[in-house]
Amino acid sequence: MGESVKDISMLSMIFLYLLSGGLTLILYVLNLGIVKDFLTSLLRMSVQLFFGSIVLMYIFKINTYWIVLIFFTVMTIVASHTIIKKSKVTGWFIYPVIFIVSFTMTFMFQVVIVGNTIWYDSRYFITISGMVMGNSMNACALALERFNGELKENGDLIETLFSFGANNFEAVSEFFKRSIRSALMPIITNMSSVGIVFFPGMMTGQILAGADPGNAVKYQIAIMVTIAISVVLSTMLNLYFMMNRHFSKGIFKQ
Amino acid sequence: MLTIKNFKIFINTDKLIDIEHFSFQKGFLYSIFGRSGIGKSTLLKGIGSLIEYQGEIFFGDTISNKNLNVREMRKKIHYVRQEPRFLSGTGLDNLKYIFKLNENRNMRFDEDLAYMFADKLNIERELFYKDVKNLSGGEKQRLSLIRSLIIQPDFILLDEPSSALDIHTEELLIKLLHEIKREIGVIVVSHSTNFIINSDKKLLLSDKKINFLDYEVNEDLIKKIIEEHNG
Known part of the structure; x- marks a missing residue:
């Protein structure tokens, strides 16, 4: 597989969530009525993927x-x-x-x-x-x-x-x-x-x-x-x- | 001959039909009438094996629903809806489709027979080539009847077959039914007094049973009988 993927730094991740916050603000101002859905999905995605990565790590290890x-x-x-x-x-x-x-x-x-x-x-x-x-x-x-x-x-x-x-x-x-x-x-x-x-x-x-x-x-x-x-x-x-x-x-x- | 024995139909838990014994003969045009909601359509659909029922439907002396599969039963004792339903396509597509069903693989579509019925019901042949969704209510009703007649059932159960027809076309329909009744037994549910008067056997559905009227009736009498049995 050659060189591996460049890591995304913690700072970049914080920046991404700040961007998501900005997006939430826009959705709110536009009054699209999906602010709540967006935030719940964002939260779910983050939590699920975070735990997913831990679980995957263990599974790959046990294999x-x-x-x-x-x-x-x-x-x-x-x-x-x-x-x-x-x-x-x-x-x-x-x-x-x-x-x-x-x-x-x-x-x-x-x-x-x-x-x-x-x-x-x-x-x-x-x-x-x-x-x-x-x-x-x-x-x-x-x-x-x-x-x-x-x-x-x-x-x-x-x-x-x-x-x-x-x-x-x-x-x-x-x-x-x-x-x-x-x-x-x-x-x-x-x-x-x-x-x-x-x-x-x-x-x-x-x-x-x-x-x-x-x-x-x-x-x-x-x-x-x-x-x-x-x-x-x-x-x-x-x-x-x-x-x-x-x-x-x-x-x-x- | 078509005989129903210990024939019961329940809708939810209510007993709507409870007939101990009744026989229909070929060669007669039967009309069933009664107040609305009494279960006339339900009775026909039950005899046509399209809804659940208890009891036996004898066909001849020995063949019954106990030894004939339900698909065969439905073709032999065949129910025709008041509001016909078709697949998309032309009238002719719809007539032909019936013969593509696995159960009908031994039968062949007889175009001449279809045209013969069409002529008798005052339907232009061009109508067969029209998309069914462009047909009028009366045209659909007659096309649906033709579709059912060409599979040559032994008994045909017609649910309000003239509800979308004018009086002249209704007369043509009654005439046709009298012509075929020796080959195909005809049982009709109708509100039309004209239909009832012109039938051979008049049956009143009331009190969950079929009651045979053995006297002559006219329009006023039919209306009176239905009213009397209201409630």
């Missing part, structure tokens, strides 16, 4: 499969909880779906793509699974909310299709497709503009850390494909289980 699994499970719980909160749906199935899909895809990235012999190597596993899970989380929240909304609105159409002999999936497939499409849009847009409009965080980080841009690009492509697959798999599975909750004994329940 055993069980500490990685424990941390991964905590990540799953938080991500699934966020999906439930954002999409306002309930369903225990979200937890295993997020766990299994994120785990499998990170494992694939780690072992098959990168060729790391230690699958739980925490420096890779925690960071990569975080990116995979974070993207799946946003996509699932979006897809589930959309899907539930569509089903609530279109109960009469679903009933009509049922009256013609449609099975459960056929009756909701239109809304299934729409929801997956809406969940996939952000990642597709990202893929098409990456490298021109913006350089993603992972690639930027690697380049800053002194990595060869060619290598950073390969990682970026690998992670984007991995994320796309995870997004599709996790939304499809979650929507499938959600769909079944709307039916009992073959009858549609809004």
Whole structure:
């Protein structure tokens, strides 16, 4: 990796928070009504990242499969909880779906793509699974909310299709497709503009850390494909289980 | 023949329908009437296997909901909504779509049959090529009926099929239903006195049951009967 990233001094950090204070003042004067949200988010970000860095330091140091699994499970719980909160749906199935899909895809990235012999190597596993899970989380929240909304609105159409002999999936497939499409849009847009409009965080980080841009690009492509697959798999599975909750004994329940 | 036995429908915990035994025969046009909110649509949707019910629906002598899957039941005893719903696309897209469903893979879309029904209901063929969202309420209602007739159910359950039709078109609809009733049994829920008077069997839904009226009725009498059973 060559030379390492230049450290940011404590003084610079204080300067950054002063800038954030200035930004808060502007938001307040403009009366945008988001001062409170901004400050809470700023605080959350700072605290979470501060503790995150300490936790990561310890995990990297211990670097055993069980500490990685424990941390991964905590990540799953938080991500699934966020999906439930954002999409306002309930369903225990979200937890295993997020766990299994994120785990499998990170494992694939780690072992098959990168060729790391230690699958739980925490420096890779925690960071990569975080990116995979974070993207799946946003996509699932979006897809589930959309899907539930569509089903609530279109109960009469679903009933009509049922009256013609449609099975459960056929009756909701239109809304299934729409929801997956809406969940996939952000990642597709990202893929098409990456490298021109913006350089993603992972690639930027690697380049800053002194990595060869060619290598950073390969990682970026690998992670984007991995994320796309995870997004599709996790939304499809979650929507499938959600769909079944709307039916009992073959009858549609809004 | 379509027979319902020990047929009960609960909405939440209220028992809305409780019918011990009733048989519908092909060859008759049945009309079901009664005051609003008594559960006429609920009854039809129940018989059409679209909502939960208790009891048995016999189809012929031996086949019932116990040995026929629900998708088959819904096609054979087929419910048609008062306010039709369509997928996006043209009328023809919507008619064809039905035959793409897995359950209907052995059936073929018979365009001539669709046009035949369209002619009888005074629908121009061009209408099939229009986007359904540009159709009027009456056009949608007739298109929806055509969509249901071309799957050739054994019994068709029509929920207020003439609510968006003018009196002339309603007459055409009644005429068509009398023509098909030997092949496709017809059960209609209607508020239209004209419809009720022109049906073969008049059934009053009251007190959770179907009551067969075995006497001649006219418009005033129908109104009086509905009022009497109010509350």
